[in-house]
Amino acid sequence: MSDAPSTLPEAVVRDLRRALRGALLLPDDPAYARTRRVWNAAIDRRPAAIAVCADAEDVAHALRVTSDHGLPVTVRGGGHNVAGRAVADGVLMVDLAGLRGVSVNPAVAVASVQGGALWHDVDVATARHGLATTGGLVSSTGVGGFTLGGGTGWLMRRHGLAIDNLVAANVVLADGRLVRCDADEHADLFWGLRGGAGGFGAVTSFDFRLHPLRQVLAGVVIRPPAEAATAIRLFGDFAADAPDAFCGMLVLAHAPPLPFLDAAWHGRPVVITALCWAGDLAAGERAIEPLRAFGAPLADHVGPMPYLQWQHLQDGGAPLGRCQYWKTASFAGLTDALVGRLADAATALPTPQSELHLQHLGGAVGRGPPDQTSFAQRQTAFFVNMIGVTPWPEELPALRERTRAMYRRLASEPLPRQLPNFCDGDDGDAALVVGDAIGERLAALRRRYDPSARFAVR
Numbered sequence: 077m078s079d080a081p082s083t084l085p086e087a088v089v090r091d092l093r094r095a096l097r098g099a100l101l102l103p104d105d106p107a108y109a110r111t112r113r114v115w116n117a118a119i120d121r122r123p124a125a126i127a128v129c130a131d132a133e134d135v136a137h138a139l140r141v142t143s144d145h146g147l148p149v150t151v152r153g154g155g156h157n158v159a160g161r162a163v164a165d166g167v168l169m170v171d172l173a174g175l176r177g178v179s180v181n182p183a184v185a186v187a188s189v190q191g192g193a194l195w196h197d198v199d200v201a202t203a204r205h206g207l208a209t210t211g212g213l214v215s216s217t218g219v220g221g222f223t224l225g226g227g228t229g230w231l232m233r234r235h236g237l238a239i240d241n242l243v244a245a246n247v248v249l250a251d252g253r254l255v256r257c258d259a260d261e262h263a264d265l266f267w268g269l270r271g272g273a274g275g276f277g278a279v280t281s282f283d284f285r286l287h288p289l290r291q292v293l294a295g296v297v298i299r300p301p302a303e304a305a306t307a308i309r310l311f312g313d314f315a316a317d318a319p320d321a322f323c324g325m326l327v328l329a330h331a332p333p334l335p336f337l338d339a340a341w342h343g344r345p346v347v348i349t350a351l352c353w354a355g356d357l358a359a360g361e362r363a364i365e366p367l368r369a370f371g372a373p374l375a376d377h378v379g380p381m382p383y384l385q386w387q388h389l390q391d392g393g394a395p396l397g398r399c400q401y402w403k404t405a406s407f408a409g410l411t412d413a414l415v416g417r418l419a420d421a422a423t424a425l426p427t428p429q430s431e432l433h434l435q436h437l438g439g440a441v442g443r444g445p446p447d448q449t450s451f452a453q454r455q456t457a458f459f460v461n462m463i464g465v466t467p468w469p470e471e472l473p474a475l476r477e478r479t480r481a482m483y484r485r486l487a488s489e490p491l492p493r494q495l496p497n498f499c500d501g502d503d504g505d506a507a508l509v510v511g512d513a514i515g516e517r518l519a520a521l522r523r524r525y526d527p528s529a530r531f532a533v534r
């Protein structure tokens with residue numbers, strides 16, 4: 077399908093081109109068709125134009141021009157958001173894909189990360205110094221959206237969420253002004269950036285605190301669905317008292333063709349316990365034993381490996397270009413009823429490509445000071461992500477219905493808030509929806525920093 081002409085007024089195109097060092101892609105540009113796409117192939121939107129920024133000055137220029145002309149914008153980081161919040165029809169997209177630089181200062185253990193970087197960029201750069209910070213489970217996830225929504229990852233129980241390691245950020249505001257914020261300077265903006273799911277400006281760089289880390293004890297234990305209830309209960313009990321070095325995730329999926337799994341199980345429903353221990357390896361071996369030593373696992377593939385390797389091992393399971401529809405729910409604990417419903421889901425996933433992820437918070441996340449960030453879920457014990465996936469666009473309406481049905485079955489007693497990073501388009505603005513004190517403070521902050529609601533398309 078050929079793309080329609082841009083709806084951006086000619087004067088805006090002219091003003092943008094006047095100083096942009098990157099590229100301005102209009103719909104008839106050959107690069108426009110692929111640049112407008114995001115990770116979720118179900119999102120099929122056509123921005124009026126795409127400003128592919130080369131640096132922070134480009135971002136400031138693009139926002140100054142849209143401000144002068146009174147136009148809304150979207151900001152694209154890694155493009156991973158399942159709701160496609162980086163792209164909207166008929167609106168200028170400010171694409172940060174040219175800002176992927178990472179510079180590490182090992183002397184103070186801080187990484188300065190540009191706003192369009194992916195976790196791959198950060199993990200590779202920091203690993204060279206034997207350092208790491210909490211990043212996403214899939215290395216192609218953008219640092220930008222991930223961090224603005226809180227940022228959960230394997231290291232969070234030991235070192236906190238991504239926002240707990242954020243020490244400063246440079247932000248281009250809606251009117252094109254570049255400001256630096258940290259605990260002292262623009263402290264209100266810094267509070268909002270840490271968990272409020274964005275909408276205040278385009279972050280051109282994030283400074284993250286780093287921690288010494290080279291090896292982790294990590295891997296997967298795969299079980300038949302008959303062991304689902306036991307595996308879920310054990311995971312829940314273990315997670316409730318686990319040391320901070322431990323972070324795990326229980327996955328219900330159809331088995332991928334893993335070389336260490338008997339081929340007879342490939343493509344059949346299985347229960348996968350993914351484990352990561354970021355601490356003393358011998359202590360980890362002893363600590364995680366209860367999660368491995370029961371029933372009759374189909375495969376137990378756990379061992380020491382570089383953290384960098386573990387950070388990339390899940391990439392194959394989350395390829396670009398499939399249609400996705402997600403639901404997410406948070407829980408204060410795993411009741412018997414919830415364990416039973418989760419176990420039933422092991423053999424009732426919406427499609428063979430779909431997965432259900434049961435994850436836990438706790439540890440350093442729970443201890444994080446509640447009022448210093450806009451992340452509203454410090455006390456959530458568990459969250460469940462229902463990852464509906466189909467390769468076929470025509471199957472999308474049915475996928476949505478089946479995933480919603482699964483959500484209704486599972487989430488009869490969820491906490492009122494959902495983690496913004498995993499919300500889909502029909503969940504609304506997760507950071508605000510609840511209307512509690514944090515939501516109200518965020519809404520007021522957005523009005524302050526973006527009074528004309530330029531970033532309203534989120």
Ligand SMILES: Cc1cc2nc3c(=O)[nH]c(=O)nc-3n(C[C@H](O)[C@H](O)[C@H](O)COP(=O)(O)OP(=O)(O)OC[C@H]3O[C@@H](n4cnc5c(N)ncnc54)[C@H](O)[C@@H]3O)c2cc1C
Nearest residue numbers: 151153154155156157161191213218220221222228279394
């Ligand atoms: C395969 C996969 C794995 C994931 N794993 C995790 C995980 O382990 N933990 C977790 O917490 N989340 C995870 N997520 C969710 C992810 O964090 C969110 O989808 C997040 O929004 C992605 O950020 P992005 O920059 O890639 O997305 P984009 O789609 O580019 O942006 C998402 C939102 O953030 C805004 N944004 C992005 N960058 C900037 C910036 N620099 N300045 C201002 N606004 C910006 C955009 O405008 C948009 O509103 C995962 C998602 C996927 C698809």
